Amino acid sequence: MDFKKAFDSVDQEITWVTLGSYGVDHKLTDLLRDINGTSQAAVRVDGEIGQWFITNRGTRQGDPISPTVFIADLERAMDKSKERESGISVHGTRINYLRFADDVDLLEESATELEYSLKILSEEAKNTDFT
Numbered sequence: 001m002d003f004k005k006a007f008d009s010v011d012q013e014i015t016w017v018t019l020g021s022y023g024v025d026h027k028l029t030d031l032l033r034d035i036n037g038t039s040q041a042a043v044r045v046d047g048e049i050g051q052w053f054i055t056n057r058g059t060r061q062g063d064p065i066s067p068t069v070f071i072a073d074l075e076r077a078m079d080k081s082k083e084r085e086s087g088i089s090v091h092g093t094r095i096n097y098l099r100f101a102d103d104v105d106l107l108e109e110s111a112t113e114l115e116y117s118l119k120i121l122s123e124e125a126k127n128t129d130f131t
Contacts, residue, residue, distance in 0.1 A: 003074060003102040003125070009057050010073050012036055018076045019069070032069065070102070077124040078104070084120075086113055 012033070019029050036055075043050045059066035078097065087096025088107045096117065098105040106121065108114040 003104065010059070010070065011057055015069055015073055018072050021076070022072060024072075032065070035063075074099070074102070074104075077121065077127070079124070084117075086117060 016029050016033055019032070020026065039055050040052045041055050042052045059070050078099075084096070085094065086108060087094045088109055089095075096107055098107065104121070106114055106117045108117055
């Protein structure tokens with residue numbers, strides 16, 4: 001699964017709740033909320049810039065903390081898949097997914113299990129508001 005588009009669409013309010021659930025200090029969360037709350041964007045078409053608007057979805061492009069914040073959201077979506085005894089066994093260790101940035105590779109012994117894992121991840125991604 002590729003969550004590339006989700007990087008720009010996750011609901012920031014869910015992000016703040018997710019960070020809090022992982023024990024991130026509320027002062028840092030409040031600071032990130034303030035920084036993101038004042039972010040504005042505009043659409044440029046053929047060199048012409050449209051009206052500016054406040055953004056409340058996605059992460060700030062080019063912000064060095066944005067990938068880490070996004071990974072926290074993705075981690076929350078992945079939590080359900082970690083609860084199951086699934087995946088493949090590698091030297092006695094169960095591995096049910098591989099992740100790099102916004103890419104997730106699900107690993108299962110059978111197509112049926114893979115389909116089930118994909119369904120769970122898809123549902124959790126919707127709950128996290130990766131639209």
